Amino acid sequence: MKRSFGDIAFDVVNYTIMIVIAIVTLYPFLHVLAISFNDSIDTIRGGITIIPRTFTLENYKKILSDPIIGWATFVSAMRTLIGTAAGILSTAMVAYVLSREDFFARRFVSGLFVVTMYVSGGMIPSYMLIRNLNLLNTFWVYIIPGLISAFNVIILRSYIEGLPYELQESAKIDGANDFIIFARIVMPLCIPVIATLSLFIAVGHWNSWFDTYLYCSYNKKLTTLQYELQKILVNAQLQLTSTQDIHSYGKGMKKTISPESIRMAMTVVATVPILLVYPFVQKYFVQGLVIGAVKS
């Protein structure tokens, strides 16, 4: 088919827009990377783009040798591992039970979870609850309060409902109980969705900082990587205000400000694990999300 001038012009503009979007998305990451590998004194001169001017590994050495950062990384990793395992197992069990049309309390339990998507008690009642349960400044505050998301349950349940029920029935005839059916028959068929949801849950755990800020700021043993980065960022924000001759903030501030390069190295360290898992699960998540979206 002959292509009109307008058609070609549209394609040119369209491809250009896409390239711009790709550059605008990637450039900040590359810039941060370049600064993190650049000498921290040299960085202050400015003008670095996406290639380090004075290459150094010092910034990373400084961070990785800091015991607090090391410990924070460990806590982040632990909450991600334990939180994801506990979260996906709980989600799967609830989703499976709710997929069973013969379950006597199906409507009631389903309703209990769905309502939580629309109403929540809010920050203060939740805080008071966690305080009353003595979960403040404990590791479990990272795992238990956010254990299950109703949205994930619905996605997984829709997927299970799409599987042929005959498989479960024939297993039942062979004498398998409901738990065996769940673990041996249903779960293996759900691997794509389980992978997707695990990614979501894991990313959520790795990225979260506010629960540390709100619930665990008094226990140094429970600090996380994102929380440490947040503290550095707050100092940098205050630094901004002080460089503009705002004496009230400038004088009161005695905390050490991490140089840009250190802060960027820290940013990279907090991001890298995400970038590592991203390609592996990427092929699953669009698929999984689309199934969930279409069904619900």
Add this chain to the structure above:
Amino acid sequence: MIPIKQKEISTKESKGKDIRKILSQQKYLIAMSLPFVIWVIIFAYVPLWGWTMAFQDYKPGIPFSEQEWVGFKHFLKLFNDPMFFLALRNTLAMSLLGLVFGFTLPIILALLLNEIKNLTFKKTVQTISYLPHFVSWVVVASIVTQMLSINGPVNNILMSLNLIDKPKQFLIQPNLFWWIVTAADVWKELGWNSIIFLAAISSINPELYEAATVDGAGRFAKMRYITLPGIMPTVIVILIMNIGNLINIGFEKQLLLGNPLVKEYADVLDIYILNYGIGSGRYSLGTAAGMFKSLVSLILLTIANTISKKTTDIKVI
């Protein structure tokens, strides 16, 4: 499927005496769900009960029966607090900006991506554009701070284009704060939010396009008369959900990008609740503010849902 249905009917017929039978038959299902039913009641419903704090002069550490009930005192206090209205204004301003850009741009991106015929190129753009979604707000705030710093790339570009004559500290300018937050949000979520629309586009029957081509429809005609109507149900569902969430825009970006100089434009409702409720221990006032937020969000959702049901027959709840 069929045997189960029959079982259901038979249990209905001989109710009472079979309860024990059901319980024993479904004991594994019960064991697999009961802990989580208890969990959801504790962690989602007990906090709802906590709303009673809004009507008390709540003091921590004394039993519920001894708390003093004060009616709507804290709501009145809230509605007479200029700081509350400031927080409400900031919340609505940023959420409306978010609705205008954060909702329309992903639709446009999906439409444009759909016109890309080179699949490798399309996939690459998609993969790149989803990436920032997976990065934490702390990291994004750190990146934004760096990009906007006095010798950062944004200043460099504006300087070399002669748009400004000396570098600016963007993050301490109150009138820019809403726009910076919106831009950061779009940067982070643009690609991700387009997925759902791309999925909707891909579920449109390809025969429609073929028929339109035969009829001589051009690219824009197809977009206008096939693609857009085809994704309209999805668009409306997402719009309803966004309207329901207008007041729940979160607070991470504002908390992380804000600083004392832009406080007046950065403090959103959740930060107000955090500062007044938890920070200064005024739990009842904070709970009242949180409750206000929840109710407004439910009302908005219901209104959007009703309007949509009446006009387009599409509903979310």
